Amino acid sequence: MxxxxxxxxxxxxxxxxxxxxxxxxxxxxxxxxxxxxxxxxxxxxxxxxxxxxxxxxxxxxxxxxxxxxxxxxxxxxxxxxxxxxxxxxxxGRGEAIRRATHKDQLRSTLDRAELPQPSWHVADSVAAIDVDWLERALGPGPWVLKPLDRTASEGVVRVDASTLAWGRDQLAAVVGSHAPVLAETFVPGAEIAVEAILTDGALEIVTVFDKPDIGDGPTFWEATYLAPSSIPLSVIEEVRVLIERAARALDLHTTPIHAELRLPEGRPVIIELAPRTIGGRCARAIRLDDGRHLEDLVIERALNQPRTIPAARRGGPIGIWMLPTPHDGTFEGLDGVEVAAAIPGVERIEMTTTAGTTVYAPPRTRSYLGFVFVSGRSRRRVLSTLDQVRSVLRPRVAPAS
Structure with a gap:
């Protein structure tokens, strides 16, 4: 043992x-x-x-x-x-993790490896960002601003000349006006999330999620994940090779990988890459055909006891809806749970926020009110079920005073 x-x-x-x-x-x-x-x-x-x-x-x-x-x-x-x-x-594992989890170090490393990512620059502080600086550093907008040390979409905003003041206010609310900020060019296109396992430098993809409603901002709340992905297998292989090269550049060897990429004109561009599993409760939707879970794969490799990752996934298409916070305030409860739970295809609704909790709307949060898991015979059926769920679930949030 x-x-x-x-x-x-x-x-x-x-x-x-x-x-x-x-x-x-x-x-x-x-x-x-x-x-x-x-x-x-x-x-x-x-x-x-x-x-x-x-x-x-x-x-x-x-x-x-x-x-x-x-x-x-x-x-x-x-x-x-x-x-x-x-x-x-x-x-050297600690230094490799540090390179991957600090956004400026990640960007510098990927630049040296000449891997596709947004153009970027670090601003000394939120207060120092203005349109002239952004245009000199990155060219014409729109731009994306991110805290250097936060995860998920907390503090992440898309801005242009007309919305920059709003974006600075949002960032300052998260990290303060004197914190350094990563500024990037905005990358259009479809977005995917990749769950993978790196074993002695070789990358195996476990699941690729589509993000059908991530949109183009101004905030980037990750509301819906859908698997399996609809992107071609040839692009998935291109994604696998790209992430493996990025991991090698970061000097990562054996670790789970969570990566987010955009696909402008169908070609992958790295937006985020982290040496960890997917956040929230989303890993519960990953079903390996042999009954193992994502956490089993991580533990096996950490103990140097790797087993083959099965190519097949148990069940058909799956969808996850992460319940958004509509506005800042105090969470009072969720209406429509019984109706939503009775919709065919809804597997379960998991609440992660209790009544009385102070909650914040994007981009000032990295937490979710809860998660809804849906399955179906086809992607279209899953998306239809998610639409029905969204139409009946209503979070009650008392406005902040």
């Missing part, structure tokens, strides 16, 4: 699924949560990246003969990698 450690932040979307997949192993959980999470041993931690905390955790896990350390989400992969390096289980 292998000895495994999971780094699980309190309130992580991904914690429970990784904990379930880790059940066959002797499990140590590193967490800042106060409530019990299971496992054979709990190590309380602030989960800070402070060197003294990293050293302490490494010593504790060495004493427990832990063979692999896994961060379950975007908030824990860096600490897990740093601890793994300190334990001698890996070498």
């Amino acid at each position: 292998a000895r495994l450690a999971l780094v699980v932040p309190a309130h992580s979307y991904r914690g429970n699924d990784f904990l379930a997949a880790a059940t066959p192993h002797q499990l140590t959980i590193v967490t800042d949560a106060e409530e019990p999470l299971g496992g054979d041993h709990i190590v309380r931690s602030s989960l800070s990246l402070d060197a003294s905390e990293t050293d302490r955790l490494a010593q504790v896990l060495v004493e427990r003969s832990v063979e692999a350390v896994i961060g379950v989400d975007e908030y824990s992969v860096q600490l897990a990698a740093d601890v793994s390096d300190r334990m001698g289980l890996s070498h």
Whole structure:
């Protein structure tokens, strides 16, 4: 029985699924949560990246003969990698993760590798961004502005000369007016999300999701995921090769990969690439034909026990709707749940926000009110079911005072 450690932040979307997949192993959980999470041993931690905390955790896990350390989400992969390096289980993994998760370092690395991505420039602060600077740095708009250190679509806005003041206000609300910002050219075209597993530098795609309603801004709330993707297999192979080259440039070796790409004129351009699994509850829609889950693949490879990823996926087309927050305020509840749950094709509705929680509308949030999972015989049927669900589910949010 292998000895495994999971780094699980309190309130992580991904914690429970990784904990379930880790059940066959002797499990140590590193967490800042106060409530019990299971496992054979709990190590309380602030989960800070402070060197003294990293050293302490490494010593504790060495004493427990832990063979692999896994961060379950975007908030824990860096600490897990740093601890793994300190334990001698890996070498340089922490720096590779750091390159991939800091947007400016990611862009610099992809530039050196001459891989397709948006043109970009870092502004010293939100307040320093004006139209003249953007046009000098990137050429004519529209442009996309992003915080350097946030995930998902938090703080991400598309602006032009007429909406720049609004965009600066949105960014300042997320990171403050003095924080540096990544400015990019806007890349049009369809957008996809790719879930893949990198094993000793070789990339295997697990699932490709279409994002049929991502749109062109001004915010980029990821409302709907649909699989399997409708893009041609030849383009999917081009995407696979591109992500594998990007991972090599970042010096990533064995890790899950979540990547987002746009397809202007059908050619892939890297928008985001992260050494982690997909966020939220979306991984629950990934169905391998042999019954395994995405978390199983991650754990197997971390323990150097990789098994073949089956080409087939269980079931037909699937769709996920991530419930958006209509406006800032206090979440009071969700109307229409019973009606939506009775719609043919709706598998389940999972709420992740409780009544009384303060919520924010895009782009000031990276959280979702909940998730709706839908299946059907065809993509058209899945999209039709999602439309029906959207017509009956109504979140109640009391406006902020």
